[in-house]
Amino acid sequence: MEETRPLIVFENVGKIYRTGSVVYEALHDVNLEIKEGELTVLLGPSGAGKSTLLNLLGGLDAATGGKIYFGGEELTAMDDKRLGRFRAKDVGIVFQFYNLVPTLTALENVDLMSDLGVEIMDPLKALEMVGLAERKDNFPSQLSGGQQQRVSIARAVAKMPRLLLCDEPTGALDTNTGREVLKIIQDQSRVYGKTVVMVTHNSLFAEIADKVVYVKNGTIEKIIINDEPKDAEEINW
Amino acid sequence: MLRDLRQNIIQFLSIFIMCFVALFVFEAFDSDTRGFGDGVDTYYRSTNFLxxxxxxxxxxxxxxxxxxxxxxxxxxxxxxxxxxxxxxxxxxxxxxxxxxxxxxxxxxxxxxxxxxxxxxxxxxxxxxxxxxxxxxxxxxxxxxxxxxxxxxxxxxxxxxxxxxxxxxxxxxxxxxxxxxxxxxxxxxxxxxxxxxxxxxxxxxxxxxxxxxxxxxxxxxxxxxxxxxxxxxxxxxxxxxxxxxxEIGYDSMKGEMEYNLMMETIFPGLFVFIALLGVMTTMTRLVTRQRTLIGALKALGFSREAVMWHYISYAVVITLLGSTAGAVVGYWTLGVQLHANMNMFYSNPYARMKLSILPFLLTAGISVLAGLTNYFACRRLLSKNASEILKPEPPAFAGAGFIEKTFLWKKLGFAARWNLRDVNNNRLRTVTGILGVIMCSSLMVAAFGSDELSHRSEHWEYNELNPAAYTIGFSPDADYVTVYDYARQYRGQMVEKEQVEIEGNGSSRLYNLVVVDKGNLYRFQDENGNYMELPENGMAISAKAAEVLDLKKGEVIKFKFPDKKEYIEARATAVYKSPGTQGIVMTREFYEGLKQEFKPNIVYTDMTVPKNYETERPEVANVTSKEEYMRAARDKTESMNESVVYTMIVSVVIGIVVMYNMGVLSFVEKTREIATLKVLGFTTAKIRWILQQQNIFITGTGTAVGLMLGIKVLGVLEGASDPDADSILQLSPGPYIYAFFLAFVLSLIVNAAISSKVKDINMVEALKGVE
Structure with a gap:
């Protein structure tokens, strides 16, 4: 297999939260590399620090120590404006609770990014990709949880980002719907060559990843490379 | 409860302020009105008034x-x-x-x-x-x-x-x-x-x-x-x-009626806004706390106990706001109004009075607030615990018919988002628009009242009666005497008398003005254009015509109070005057009615010695234009105070309603705003999106408020002095000032609220569903 250069690099990254006199160290001296086109799963129990890692990577939160690089650019040195541009152009984020704009239809949610002047694919095609073209005029409140999550994925991938971040994307879904969503996410890496980073506490999901990062107590416990990841349809939980 | 109050401090504070202002205004006017009313009654009783x-x-x-x-x-x-x-x-x-x-x-x-x-x-x-x-x-x-x-x-x-x-x-x-x-x-x-x-x-x-x-x-x-x-x-x-x-009785009655209007209309509007605030705030509070409510019910708290707990919020806040408003209103504006009344009415028995009405009104507001609260929350609170604990998805809908029009496709994300948000939060939006309407209409009324009072002075003494001096004659002065003065001072003779005019359904004492030839006593029509008095009839003032339900073209009956016989003449014109209400006619027409012209005033542009008043028995008074204008200015000064109060009230309403609704809207949109930030929308772009909705609400409210302002001004002007009239046409000034003040106020308030967009923590905001 041809050696690809890392798209993302974490160098001695730390994150400390302060609430009054209470200090909580969420991440400590994290070093990690993620290659372009890889599907990486961040696995660990609740409170391990995996979501914090994802938030730092998406520019939603700022590290209190160390450096993070994306495509050679240092994210930790960017100001709010540049981080906003980075999120708009290079990153698509899928949340556990979808976070769709409730006053916009499915199609408008996907089309939202065009308002920022970002070049996006035809929003209807993005919805077709997740199998929801016929529900394009429905509001989020008129869709099931799984359908909302699929719209959320369509919105994230429509702008053709280099990086797709998914935070517990099946956390609020039943098994069958979750499996469908997992398949769509896996295809983003396998079919479309996107770099995908997915946070989960479900160890079964490790089987579909190219790389599994075990996070525990704010540090990386171990990293396992999966030579033969399974198809999402094969997973049962 | 205290924690909830703290967490929703802006909403509860706005309800508090509205109740405060309502009772503030009510008690200020009521303490003065009741006190003076009782004082006059006591004064008249103890002196056996005629x-x-x-x-x-x-x-x-x-x-x-x-x-x-x-x-x-x-x-x-x-x-x-x-x-x-x-x-x-x-x-x-x-x-x-x-x-x-x-x-x-x-x-x-x-x-x-x-x-x-x-x-x-x-x-x-x-x-x-x-x-x-x-x-x-x-x-x-x-x-x-x-x-x-x-x-x-x-x-x-x-x-x-x-x-x-x-x-x-x-x-x-x-x-x-x-x-x-x-x-x-x-x-x-x-x-x-x-x-x-x-x-x-x-x-x-x-x-x-x-x-x-x-x-x-x-x-x-x-x-x-x-x-x-x-x-x-x-x-x-x-x-x-x-x-x-009698002049004292009549003007005191007029003052009381004006005060009664002030203590009814304004507090009524404030209470209405407060109740809308109760409805929006409490509906949202119980919706946000549905898990807690479900848990309390599951733990065995009865429906009534939970209901009373939430109803008590509105009752306590309105009770506190009303009570504080009544106390402060009595001791500040009430004392000031009472002092103003004492400047115009000399009554040794005049005292401020604490009547039972503020207590009844406070109780009434609290009961109304409790009921409003009950109806706002009963749907959720009356469900059983399992139903409440099940999260209810927000029921969002579109923007209505506009989505079916060709226009919709041309709208950008911000416009669509805002239109749907407005449609989905109609009560909040209507409350916001009502607040802006009240704010801007009161501003137009305040600025307009200031303009009208200044214009009235100019109107009366520069346009209608521009004479430098008037000589008033005693009742004994005969025609020849007055005529000699008119000749000597090249003046215009005028007869001014009181007559009882019969209207359709009522009669009233008004002025009869008969003018001889000259150009020092002029008339204007309802549009403010100079007019000649008709040769074949008389002119009636617009105000008298309105009060007596008389119309141009009708034959009007009038008589002198000391005579039994009525005189009849057709009103062939309508004139407008700031102070002289009644009927006017030329000397020729008056004499044609077989009446004797007995002038008692001469208007002149020449200087008349003041000592005529004491040295010549036929002269009752000599008054210069400056003296008239000084008196008018004294009156204007006292009016300026009410303009300032109206301005303060309108600004308070504007800020409270806009800030309350703005914060409510912002808090509800925090998650959406965080989502937009995550997607890469800049803070400035998000603030502009929020500002667009604000501009829509303020724009709608201001547009209606500006149109309504002139009506509010008409009501206030009509009630303040039943014998005063004005042409209710304002220069663009009051509209422009009101528009900019309401708009700038709104932009500042929204800018203050939306500045929090920068501080929204995306991770925190997007953490959980509830």
Whole structure:
């Protein structure tokens, strides 16, 4: 297999939260590399620090120590404006609770990014990709949880980002719907060559990843490379 | 509960402020109105204020006996009043009204110092305000001038008199100025001239027991007594004036009606906004706390216990706001209003009064708030625990019909998002728009009132009556005398009289103005254009026509109060005047009605010596344009205070409603805003999106408010002085000021709220569903 250069690099990254006199160290001296086109799963129990890692990577939160690089650019040195541009152009984020704009239809949610002047694919095609073209005029409140999550994925991938971040994307879904969503996410890496980073506490999901990062107590416990990841349809939980 | 109140501090604070302002305004006006009303009643009772006054050129003892013999008459007495002067110890002179009396059982003096009056007593009784201002004491010897005669009297007492409660000694004053001039009472025997002619009879009726707050029967008794008197006394130039037409009584009633309107309309609007606030806040509070409510119910708390807990929020807040508003309103604006009233009405019994009404209103608001709260929350609170614990997805809908139009596709994300948000939060939006409407309409009214009062002064004294001087003549002055003055001063002769005009359903005392040839007494039509008086009819003032329900083209009946016969003439024009309401006609037309033209005023552009007033018996007063304008300005100054209060109230409403609704909207959108930030929307872009909705709400509210403002101004102007009129046309100024103030206020408030976009923590905001 041809050696690809890392798209993302974490160098001695730390994150400390302060609430009054209470200090909580969420991440400590994290070093990690993620290659372009890889599907990486961040696995660990609740409170391990995996979501914090994802938030730092998406520019939603700022590290209190160390450096993070994306495509050679240092994210930790960017100001709010540049981080906003980075999120708009290079990153698509899928949340556990979808976070769709409730006053916009499915199609408008996907089309939202065009308002920022970002070049996006035809929003209807993005919805077709997740199998929801016929529900394009429905509001989020008129869709099931799984359908909302699929719209959320369509919105994230429509702008053709280099990086797709998914935070517990099946956390609020039943098994069958979750499996469908997992398949769509896996295809983003396998079919479309996107770099995908997915946070989960479900160890079964490790089987579909190219790389599994075990996070525990704010540090990386171990990293396992999966030579033969399974198809999402094969997973049962 | 305290934690909830703290967490929703802005919403609860706005409800508190609205209740506070409502009771603040209500109690301020109510304490003054009730206090003054009761004070007048007590004053009139303790002095046996007259029920009826007869005025004519001269009454005899036989006339008095005839009146006393009427079955409805309890007692009656002769009086006369004339203006003279007092020479003060400082060497200056001051105007003094001399009242000569025989008995004093009706409209008695209220002695504050000295000896009571007995018929035949020598000496003089001086009014309290004048005595205080000029340092006159009991026992002082005063040098007096009356009808060109100088004489001295010893001060026997200091007193008040109810018929001088609202007292202007002559028409150089637009409002009373107590202490600057005075009135005095003397026995008829003290008259320094040759013989005293009594020109009034005061009547006390036995069927009128109440003094100020009259019953329907008592009002009817006054009307019937008037008819009896007019049938009994056959005198030339007899006028019979009921107590309800007396200037002090009439203007006090007018003040009370104005105050009643102020204490009804404004608090009503504030309470309405407060109740909308209760509805929006409590609906959202219980929706946010549905898990807690479900848990409490699951733990065994009864439906009633949970319901009472949430209802108590609105009750407690409205109770606190109303009570605080009533207390502060009484001691601040109430005290100020009372002080203002004391400047215009001299009443020793006037006190502020704490009536039961603020308590009832506070209780009523709290009950209403509790009920509003109940209806807002009962849907959720009456469900069982399992239903409540199940999260309810938000029921978002589209923007309605507009989505079906071609326009929709042309709209950007921000417009669509905002339109749907507005449609999905209609109550919040309507509350916001109502707040802006109230704010901007009050601003137009305040700025407009300021403009109208300044314009009225210019209108009256530069456009309609631009004469440099007026010479007022005594009733004895004949036509030839007045004509000589008009010739000497190249002036215009005018006859001004009071007449009773019959309307459709009612009649009222108004002015009759008959003008001779000249260009110093002018008229304007309803649009403010100069007009010539019609040759073939008379003109009626727009205000009189409105009050009496009369129209141009109708034949109108009017009569002098001392005559029984009506005069009929067709009103062929309508004129508009800021102060002179009634009917006007040319001398030729008037004489054509077989009436004798008896001018009593000359308008001139030449300078007239002021000493004519004291040196020439035929001249009652000489008044310069500057004196009239100074009086008008004094009145304007007192109006400026109400303009300032209206401005403060409108700004408070604007800020409270906009901030409350803005924060409510912002808090509800926090998650969406965080999502937009995650997607890469910049803070500036998000703030602009929020600002667009704000501009829509403010724009809609302001547009309606500006249109409504002129109506509000009309109501306020009409209520403040029933005899005043104005052309309700404003320059662009008040609209522009109101528009910019409301808009700038709104932009600032929204900018303050949306500045929090920068501080939204995306990770925190997007953490959980609830």
């Amino acid at each position: 029920d009826m006054m007869l005025a004519s050129e001269g009454f005899t003892g036989e006339d008095l006996i005839a009146v006393k013999n009427l079955p409805d008459v309890e007692t009656a007495e002769l009086r006369t009043a004339m203006n003279g002067k007092v020479r003060l110890s400082s060497g200056t002179e001051a105007k003094l009204e001399f009242n000569f009396i025989g008995d004093n059982n009706v409209s008695q003096m209220l002695l504050t110092e000295g000896e009571p009056y007995d018929p035949g007593d020598p000496g003089i009784w001086i009014d309290r305000n004048f005595a205080g201002a000029k340092n006159i004491r009991v026992g002082d010897s005063l040098s007096l001038i009356l009808d060109g005669t100088e004489f001295t009297e010893t001060v026997r007492g200091i007193m008040d008199n109810p018929e001088h409660m609202y007292f202007m000694i002559d028409e150089t004053y637009a409002e009373p100025e107590y202490g600057e001039y005075g009135f005095a009472y003397l026995d008829g025997g003290e008259y320094p001239g040759e013989s005293l002619t009594y020109d009034r009879i005061y009547v006390d009726l036995n069927s009128v027991d109440n003094q100020f707050f009259l019953t329907g029967e008592e009002e009817a008794a006054l009307d019937s007594a008037k008819v009896d008197i007019m049938g009994t006394i056959s005198k030339t130039a007899l006028s019979v004036i009921k107590k309800t037409e």
